[in-house]
Amino acid sequence: MAQVHRRRQLVAMGGAILTTTLLSACLQNPNASDGGGAAGLNGYVDNTQKDGDKVVTILGAFGGDEKKAFEASLAEFEKSSGIDIQYTDDNNFTTIVKTRVTAGDAPDIALFPQPGGLIELAEAGKIQPIDSVLDYDTLATTLVPGFLESTRYKGRSYGAPMRMAVKSIVWYPKPAWTEAGGKTEFTSLQDLAKNTDAIKGKGTAPWCMGWGSDAATGWVGTDWIEEMVLRVSGPDVYDQWVSHKIPFNDPQILKAFAEFGKLAKGDGNVFGGAANIINTKFGDAMTPAFQDPPKCYLMRQGNFATGFLPKDVQADLDNKVGIFVFPPLDGGYGGQPILGGGDLAAQFNGNDPDTIEVMKFLTSDKFGGPWAKVGGWLSPHKTFDATNYPNELTKQMAEIVSSADVFRFDASDLMPKEVGSGTFWTEMVKWMNGASDEETATAIENSWPKS
């Protein structure tokens, strides 16, 4: 009996020690947030970083050479303002930023490559609306129209761009294209088609296309459809299409498919036909254009395409390659739309004067000179000093951008993943292989997640 009693005492004692240690003395996270601070129309959002300490932390997705150029662009500002900007890159940015913000460990500023993640955190009340810290009206006049709208949630914008990418560019091999009788400026797609038909008549396919991208094969096709939707029906329908307010197989979208079909499926219009389009890597698409004689001439692709051109062409870009904007459609949307992307800066520390300073600089047209000189960077501001760009080609791109009437983000990046990086890709490949417009659009519509 006594023994049992003692054993019980022992167990009780052990249990008591265990619970008290576990409950009392574990370290607590010194940076833990005290719950979600709501960022309504009044007040500000705050993170746990110290305010006014002349240190601003930025989280972004790009690293390597881009990171170096970004830091170089900030160097002068850091010197004059005395603010130390610490940039961290993470190639898993989309997930990391969400985790860090919800865990109360938000950076002062984050650079979002797509508006989706930004809007999500704005909804959660974690981001400072830009109109409360930046000069919204100036931004609205200097920026390419469409950027501030992309970060809008309940009437307020939550991010401003610091870099842009443009996809609506048509590339051509300079000497060969003019020799073949190609024009370098077009008023409309019909105008362009007339020119390409004439070249086709001489026996060479006018268009180069490559959709191959291993597991992501098909994304180039989605860009084409997006371009066509913008040109056939304009940005409003485009927005409704992206947010699924109209179905994917809406007649207006089918019209875009038909318009693209005329270009891509027209007999002899694209080099090699469907088999070649799907089996050519997007980076190699334009290689046949630099052969002698050229097998094709035109490629519509984003500004990053320079990095994929043949080495000898890259060495002498201005003399070997020319570009023009992918023209609008006669009888469609009136203006010149531009499809592209951009890095959007969002502020998580609303009451830190240093962070506000950095935000102001990042989103102004003064930012980016050194980066522009390195190349591969375009300012989202129409008023950016174009002499900073390293070559005629980039200046021309800037020109295309600043004369655009409306800018839209790549739709497939904004659609749900099942569609945007799933069925939209795969069904476009089937479309190229012969599926009809209706079959393709309906298959994608059916895959749209129901919620």
Added chain:
Amino acid sequence: MSTATDTVVAPQRRDPDDINRANVPKIVIGLFGLILTAWALGNLFLAFGYYPQWFLDNKILIAALALIGGVGGAALLFWFLNMFIEGLPNRLSQGIMPYAFLLPGFGLIALMLIYPTIQTINYSFANANSTEYVGLANYKDIFGSKDFWNAILNNLLWLALVPAITVAIGIIVAVLADKLSAQGEKVSKSIIFLPMAISFVGASAIWNLVYAYSDKSQSQVGLLNAIVTKLGMDPKTWLQISDGKLNSLLMMVILIWLQVGFSMILLSSAIKGVPDDTLEAARIDGASELQIFFKVIIPQIRGTIVTVFITVVILVMKVFDIVYVLTNGRDNSDVIANLFFNEMFANSQAGRASAIVVVLLIAVLPILWYQVKTFREEQMNR
């Protein structure tokens, strides 16, 4: 006499009593030490994360301390655990001791294997974010989808062909290499074994070049199309041709190419282990070489054949990399593992993805069970 027996018997009587009694100080020190070590270790690792400045913000110092703390702490934990259990009454202590030392290992298996399995089964009944139960909706979805059945069909095809061909080629090569000179055997085996060292993704990239397509006006990069065009035919888009499941068959070639080395090595050693006297006896009885092969050698290496076959079967059930890299399931070439990957990571449909995995799990179970059974039987026969 009586005193003598007393002195002999008495300690015996006292002894079991003494051992059976709990050694309280040992228990207390052991338990207290356990808790203290766990608490200190926990705080040490939390401090690494929360207060890096205590460690001079030096990552190398933190890593070194983590190593010392982790290994030393684990040793200390075991030492206190041992002391605690030794302090318990003898019968109890002897019963508990093996379990106490198995516990961390078993705990890890449970944490890494059993818990995820159960959670996956659980999530297969939940929605895309695993926030709400949806009953059998996921299973209805996947069983009702054409893509799923197409993937199942492809998997069955892979299963029917790849293991059998791998084993067959493995045996042929092993037997033929056995007849070569020692040097020739070494070289030929090494060459066939070489692909084993290549990762699936690497192999897929290599074979992607074999199957590559360029327009007929261009020079052919793809080996197969280079041959075809030399013969005067048009180049073909090999991996897009789903007639007769050609694209799936072409991808199976890659897996066979990768696995024949493994099959050959195991079977070769099994063939070498066949006792010479049985072959001799068969020869004296007038058996032909073919008869010797099928009636004497094969029955004696049956166990190895089954092992190789089942290993390849399980590998084929999980085949993913090759399909993902080469076609990502386009043109009716999808398999279950790739379908799962796309549901999970491309579409963020955790529920449907889990349901697919559960189906795969159920399909693998009988094979696993058969393998364990044959393995046991073989062990008993030895």
